[in-house]
Amino acid sequence: MLTTRPRGTSDILPGEVEKWQYLEQVIHRLCREYGYSEIRTPIFEHTELFERGVGETTDIVQKEMYTFLDRGGRSITLRPEGTAAVVRAYLENKLYAGPQPVKLYYTGPMFRYDRPQAGRYRQFNQFGVEVLGSHDPALDAEVIAMAMDFYGRLGLKNLNLLINSVGCPRCRPVLREKLQDFFRARVDRLCSHCRGRLERNPLRILDCKEERCREAGKDAPTSLDYLCPDCEAHFQAVLKQLEKLGVAFTVDRSLVRGLDYYTNTAFEITVQGIGAQNSIGGGGRYNGLVKECGGPDIPGIGFALGLERVLLTMEQQGIVIPRPPKLDxxxxxxxxxxxxxxxxxxxxxxxxxxxxxxxxxxxxxxxxxxxxxxxxxxxxxxxxxxxxxxxxxxxxxxxxxxxxxxxxxxxxxxxxxxxxxxxxxxxxxxx
RNA sequence: GUGGAUGUAGCUCAGUUGGUUAGAGCACCAGGUUGUGGCCCUGGGGGUCGUGGGUUCGAGUCCCAUCUUCCACCCCA
CATH class of the missing domain: 3.40.50.800 (Anticodon-binding domain)
Known part of the structure; x- marks a missing residue:
């Protein structure tokens, strides 16, 4: 096929590419104002980085990665997300030896082998930020406010910010056990998928879209009921900061993010009108990831936004992007x-x-x-x-x-x- | 990975119960006399009818396969 592009990819042509240049311009300005520096990591990494970093049990690792052997026999994967690579670069280049915290941002293509549909492509672009080296709940709030600020600068409206805390390695096992007890008693009311989740990752049952599972999980214990005092205090502090910043949010106790590395704060921004894929961004804290990747015990937090979905939303909301004249x-x-x-x-x-x-x-x-x-x-x-x-x-x-x-x-x-x-x-x- | 829909010029589409050189509008290019745009008029270029098989004397029109795109599921951005 000499004249067709691979499935789920796109050519960004003159007339369209200016929109991307505009987005990038807004991103660079925003990040400068929030004190973030750009980082550019490779498009591909060693496969193990994502297996370890993103999590072996996640859908991304199990069925969505573009993985191949290079000519030297090394297993290489086109990056499916940005956080793992940023953490790797932080460690490899010993950025923890410099002034802390380290505030980084990136934009660029990510790759996931999925069936394309509205707002979902095999090569898509994300804008993301990562902060390494601080536990401060103010930073959680800043990162969330920054994402909302980005959408706001673009003129997007009617966004929903959902927020939750998924706890830490101390309190999550408690919740996990309580959840398993709870759902074991009503296995027959769960969909086939969730029956599998029961043993592997019971948290995800709360996130299931099946009506019967939602029904079955209505009175299930949630992370908020089992947070340890530290996690609870952190979560409340984040919410308080958000209120002070005037950022509207909805606490969603069923919110569970798809990647294994999240701890404490998890959030997602959704919007209606761009198809079934209504999430235009999300993120959270990942206090265990750096250590998991072989580094010191350093906390992190970040978000990633899907730029295709942002553009879709802008189009859907009738937002016009200023375009400089071509020729003088x-x-x-x-x-x-x-x-x-x-x-x-x-x-x-x-x-x-x-x-x-x-x-x-x-x-x-x-x-x-x-x-x-x-x-x-x-x-x-x-x-x-x-x-x-x-x-x-x-x-x-x-x-x-x-x-x-x-x-x-x-x-x-x-x-x-x-x-x-x-x-x-x-x-x-x-x- | 599963299910449904789709595929004719760059774009939006027409194409009669299968029958001779596949059409329109828009776009593109050129003209409408002496150095000048946006309207109008005239002309022109451009189509492996997604691709590959099959049925038939004959297929854009029927059958099969395959690919793309779209929609949904799973999941995510």
Whole structure:
């Protein structure tokens, strides 16, 4: 298949790619303001990193990883998420030896072998942050508020922030046992999936979408009933901080995240209207992950947001993304002599910092004007031998439909001035 | 991994009970006389009818397989 892309991937073409550039711009600014530094880790890692880090029993590891042997016989996996790699890089580069905490962010493609559907692709992009080295509940609140701030800056509305605490290695076994006792007594009311979960990961039963399981789990003990005093205090502190920040949330005692490394705070942001996959981001604390990866006992917290789903939501909510005009000016030529000089003039303008283009198809002047019109260029320079001899050019304002002659050496200045007047630009991404 | 729907020009679609050179609108390119756009008019280029088999004298139209996309399940972003 020479002319078809692999399933679940996409080409981001001109017209669409500007939206991504916009998102990235918002991300970089946001992260700078919150004191986060960008980190870029490899697209692929040793398979064991994800097996250990994400968790052997998770769906991601069991059925969704792009894993292959490289030519040296090493098992390699295209990253299915960002946290494990960031933790690896933190350890490998001994970032724990520097000032703490370490606040990092990343954007980039992730890979999961899933059946594609609305808002779900095999290669998709995430924006995520990770903070390593602090237990402070203020940081939990900051990370959550930062995610909400990101959505807010994009203009997204009607988001639901769900939050829960899944406890720590001290209190989780208690809950696990209580849950197993509870559900063993009503195994017959569970779906086949949940019967399996009963032994492996009873917490997940609370998260099941099956009506019968929800019904069966209605009065089940939840993490909040069994949190140890420390975890309970931490959770309450996070909620208090969120309230102080004015971040609205809903405590959802059934919220359980899909990755094994979460401890304490777990949260998820959902939105309606983009299909069955309504989660546009989530995260939580992972106090045991660094140690699990072979490092010191250092706590961490972070989030990851799906950028495709963010764009889907923006589209669904009718949000238009500002788009800078493509070209400042187009150079049209009227005859052979002018055409001969065109590239030199265009290049000179470019070196003065202007976005300029010209015709490369030997078009008639009329045809060049049509072309410039279709590009939506605000200004067109018309150059003919007549103008060349007198050292002037004709500068046409396309939206006004007026034109005038100006000396060639004032061209760049004139174009720049026109650009300032039309700084906002009419270009918007329609939905 | 499971189930359902879909696939004709770049895009949106038409295509009669299977029958001769597969159409439209939009888009693209070029013209509509002397150096000029957005409207209009004329002309032009462009289709392995998703792909591979099969039935038939003959298939875009029927059958099978396969792939893609979409929707849902599982799960997640």
């Amino acid at each position: 000016v187009f150079l049209a030529t009227a005859d052979e002599a002018a055409r001969d000089r065109a590239l030199v003039l265009v290049q000179r303008l470019r070196q003065e910092g202007l976005a300029v283009d010209m015709d490369y198809l030997g078009r008639s002047l009329k045809s060049q004007m049509k072309y410039a019109g279709k590009l939506g260029v605000g200004l067109v320079v018309i150059l003919g031998s007549d103008e060349l001899e007198r050292g002037v050019v004709t500068l046409r304002d396309m939206s006004a439909g007026s034109q005038r002659e100006i000396p060639l050496d004032r061209l760049a200045g004139e174009v720049r001035q026109h650009g300032l007047k039309h700084v906002s630009g009419e270009g918007k991404y329609g939905s």
